[in-house]
Amino acid sequence: MQRWSIVVALGLGLLVGACGTSTADDSVSPAVAARTAMLDVRAGGCGPNIGFGTATLIDDTLALTAAHVVAGADRVSVIDLDGIEYEARVVWFDPDQDIAALLVPPDLGEPVDLQPTDADAIERGVVAVSRGAFDDRIVITAHVAVPRHVNVATTDIYLDRDVVRPGFEVTGEIEPGDSGTMVVAAGGAVGVIWSRSNTTAGRAWAVDVPDDFRRADFRDSLDTDIDTDVDLGPCLR
Template sequence: MSSARRAAVAIVVVATTALLAACAPDPPGGVVGLVIDSCDPGNDTGSGIVVAPGLALTSAHVLAGAQGITVLHGSRSLAGEIVAFDPEMDLAYVAFEGRAARSLTIDSDHVDAGDTGTAWVVRDREVVPVPVTVRRRVTIRTEDIYIQGETLRPGFELDADIRAGDSGAAVVVDGRVAGVIWARSNRFENRAYAMDAVRAAGLVDEQLRTGELGPDVDIARCH
């Protein structure tokens, strides 16, 4: 390849990279990673989103049986504590100390089939945007996180490349947190499911208001 042609190829590569970077959405400042000292050997991981100063929304099964929680926010590692936990809807809140991050509003009323957005996941301490398309609203008949009771979980069926360890990631549509990732499909490639961050949040919102988890919630129980 001639020097001129190599230079032309290099220019195209640089221009394409710049274009992709310009098109990629900016990550919300409140995206956090979670590292859980769990019942199993090693650590479990997940993601979350700051919805108020010092408060992150995530998936309950990520936190089940946690003996310690580390919240990864940027370059910082902060101690976290479960302050709300619903094993049926698979939602939870983690409180942590640190400088206030930009929080996002929770709102799912505007979401409809065909809408596009981003699932913000943390992989190896890096914030990764995963494009999502809402296939439809769903109410899924499933089991609680302990697989001991049946529940109806309101949420969304998504087209998204969700991987193991991405649970708890916020699904952001039009700048608002509409859902929380809880599972990927075992039958269909690039198919995933998210809890509705509004319609599934009755218990965790009540726990936040009262400051009590309630006698029936055992956060030390492994799933």
């Protein structure tokens, strides 16, 4: 796979929303897999406003989202397709790669498989996101294109240090509040949306899902009864 290297100087104004079902089975489309694994995220504790974003179930009680969605939060919840809100807990937080993992109650949806590491680079995929306010919220799926796979030179979510995020460019209907949504292809889920451009309409970036999350033992290690809080850093909003 050829991977380009680019530099994206991203301030917080460019961040989106800062603020199992097996896709390998031909009978299940990426759109269905993305939708049935999708959760809305609500994060409080950073002032009067509630931060929001999207998460995706990758296991019965584990969902991935963007780290900046939950940064600084003292309470996090998720909303399922039926509009029911549940308490969630951040069990993994990486401000460099802008990915966080949430421990959620079981049976909130159908987890999506992750694409194998040896799979070919994708050219297109599907995202599932919500539109509208709380009372008239709807969940939609949208097709996105992947023009190129890139190593993005940027900063951590706090703008403190330089980092490189392996991932890909995305073009499609990505809006504020869609941070954390997963790009799902025919072979499985591949990356988490972490930024959209404020200069080029429909352009965004996704970071590859870390390889550790493909391991059942690693996912199981995050589901623990130990009352240890993950440091979510300062608020961004």
